[in-house]
Amino acid sequence: MDIAHYAEMAVLLVNTEDPGRGRDRLTSLDDLRAFLGPQRSLWCNRATAADVEELRAVRARLRVVFEKAAAGDESSAVDQLNTLLTDYPVSPQISGHDDHDWHLHMSDRAPTVASGYAANASMGLAMQMTTVGVNRLGVCQAPPCRDVYIDVSTNRSRRYCSDRCATRANVAAYRARRREQAAAQV
Numbered sequence: 577m578d579i580a581h582y583a584e585m586a587v588l589l590v591n592t593e594d595p596g597r598g599r600d601r602l603t604s605l606d607d608l609r610a611f612l613g614p615q616r617s618l619w620c621n622r623a624t625a626a627d628v629e630e631l632r633a634v635r636a637r638l639r640v641v642f643e644k645a646a647a648g649d650e651s652s653a654v655d656q657l658n659t660l661l662t663d664y665p666v667s668p669q670i671s672g673h674d675d676h677d678w679h680l681h682m683s684d685r686a687p688t689v690a691s692g693y694a695a696n697a698s699m700g701l702a703m704q705m706t707t708v709g710v711n712r713l714g715v716c717q718a719p720p721c722r723d724v725y726i727d728v729s730t731n732r733s734r735r736y737c738s739d740r741c742a743t744r745a746n747v748a749a750y751r752a753r754r755r756e757q758a759a760a761q762v
């Protein structure tokens with residue numbers, strides 16, 4: 577099983593919301609199917625409106641894990657994730673479907689799409705953050721973006737969710753310096 581892949585499910589879910597810009601890409605069943613399509617296409621047909629509501633609640637709880645960790649409050653981040661692990665337990669099963677080698681599925685017996693997704697994402701995030709460190713969870717430092725990420729860079733230098741936000745932040749910093757220089761010359 578690929579821990580980073582499962583942990584990424586948590587990142588992807590949290591980032592369906594863009595609170596800094598007031599956007600939300602998970603408000604309807606169509607949204608949920610579009611979200612699941614690229615990563616969990618087999619779940620699309622089983623998804624219901626109730627899954628949308630439940631995943632929105634899980635998303636809010638997962639965001640707290642990232643926000644607390646990014647603020648340096650590791651024990652609150654851990655407590656928060658532990659409650660998710662309790663509410664959405666995994667039910668591992670070894671599977672060997674299609675052309676894949678034997679591998680672990682975390683939640684084939686989960687009763688709903690939302691509970692299966694939540695179990696996968698919570699377990700993946702738990703394993704990833706206990707491997708790389710709770711302080712590797714971050715929130716993008718380029719406002720208004722509030723996207724979350726897991727920093728797996730070797731020098732622990734990541735501050736942005738994406739190259740696009742890093743570029744935007746650099747341009748903003750450059751312009752601010754120019755303004756300061758211009759003001760100093762007056």
Ligand SMILES: [Zn+2]
Pocket residue numbers: 671673676679681
């Ligand atoms: Zn599989």
Ligand SMILES: [Zn+2]
Pocket residue numbers: 716717718721722723736737738741
């Ligand atoms: Zn960003």
